[in-house]
Amino acid sequence: MLELSNVSKRYGDRLALDQVSFTVGDGRLTGFVGGNGAGKTTTMRIILGVLAADGGSVMLGGAPITAADRRRFGYMPEERGLYPKMKVLEQTVYLARLHGWTPAAAHRNALELLERLGLGERTNDTIESLSLGNQQRAQIAAALVHKPEVLVLDEPFSGLDPMAVETVQGVLADVAAAGSPVLFSSHQLDIVERLCDDLVIIAGGRIAAAGPGDALRTEHGSERWELLTAGDAGWLRRQPGIEVVEFDGGWAVFEAESDAARQATLAEAVTRGEVVSFTREHTTLAQIFKEVVR
Known part of the structure; x- marks a missing residue:
């Protein structure tokens, strides 16, 4: 070493x-x-x-x-x-x-x-x-x-x-x-x-x-989540504990104030129709680099 x-x-x-x-x-x-x-x-x-x-x-x-x-x-x-x-x-x-x-x-x-x-x-x-x-x-x-x-x-x-x-x-x-x-x-x-x-x-x-x-x-990654549904995801704007960062039809990126708020959001999405994907936003090295050298 x-x-x-x-x-x-x-x-x-x-x-x-x-x-x-x-x-x-x-x-x-x-x-x-x-x-x-x-x-x-x-x-x-x-x-x-x-x-x-x-x-x-x-x-x-x-x-x-x-x-x-x-x-x-x-x-x-x-x-x-x-x-x-x-x-x-x-x-x-x-x-x-x-x-x-x-x-x-x-x-x-x-x-x-x-x-x-x-x-x-x-x-x-x-x-x-x-x-x-x-x-x-x-x-x-x-x-x-x-x-x-x-x-x-x-x-x-x-x-x-x-x-x-x-x-x-x-x-x-x-x-x-x-x-x-x-x-x-x-x-x-x-x-x-x-x-x-x-x-x-x-x-x-x-x-x-x-x-x-x-x-x-x-350590430095984003706490943002990405949701893709078959329908319209506009309801996310009214979801408690959720702040929508980006939105386009059935796709949205959001921040959750707690794990409970995130889980509740997923449960709500399932009741509204097909959930195509629900993942944590991938944090790139470029994003980490910008954060730590800021």
Whole structure:
């Protein structure tokens, strides 16, 4: 498990990170979200040892992270970092060799990974000749080719089309399923919500919320309910303890002041005709994000 405890960082007079604490569990995909300048990249660079923290600690498996530990990490920065004139396969093999893999094993790993990422037909193309989306796939391959034990990715889905997003999602899910902690940042909240086991929301250098997605929905989720009937739901406006938020024919979204009021509403709906559905309104990550950073 990767664990950050009270990590702080200053740039001159500006406090970039303020007592940042969260964990990335083994075999867990953890989404790291926040606005521009919230502190995501600074946090990741401290995890990787690229930056030194001014306070706090970063632990792996309950012990302080060492240089040897970090050699077993995989990292993809937001900025392009590959050699533009090297061929895709040559570049990927080279990076695996830097991590100690034999030529044969590095070549095998690279070919398998590039094929999985949809670059099997581009292995002999130079990095600079690729589209931006394919360059992003090559960046991901570079972070994964040495089979890292911990994976940290900064905006891995940037510039990817929907098919490529699905491919990368599958690759990251497989890495987590093998037991590795996976932390990635993204501004694409729908992808984070769909893919991640855990969420960390940072705002102004502080952790605003962190935990499993279901737990965050319970804590910060909406208490609104959605009713769909075969008839007209206008009677809801006169129902005791109910405040109608949205209404259209037989469909309505409402808030109930108590469980008793909600149950009474369902019972009343049943007496009036067919109830097509009665569910709690799904709270999206975007809604949680807006609430906790407000």
